[in-house]
Amino acid sequence: MIMRSYALLVPTIFILFTTSVSAQSVDFFEPKNNTTVISPFKVVFMISGMTIAPSGDMTVNTGHHHLLIDTEDIANGIVIPKDDTHKHFGQGQTETEITLLPGKHKLSLQFANGAHQSYGEKLSKTIEITVK
């Protein structure tokens, strides 16, 4: 009886471990946080634990990238506006080139679903850069 309980426990621990390893996250491949860049510059996105899909696709665990420039975070479930400071990559793009004035800037990557509803803080990443 005791042996049988252990036989069930081991696979359970393994499943919990692998789930935590494949956690969902977004990040910038470039530029890196607290670096200096020359405008125009390339911004490259990364995503883990989610699949990129074009806007309009509402499949669970999919979405597209958004780049927020010098603006506030968008809370979970809120539709991300579309303007100069909220750029959508609804064709599934994973990089872009942007032009910014010299000085310090805040860049936030926000993943959102096919209806542009933010996945919130868990799929958001903010960095600060200096533009020369």
Ligand SMILES: [Cu+2]
């Ligand atoms: Cu969008």
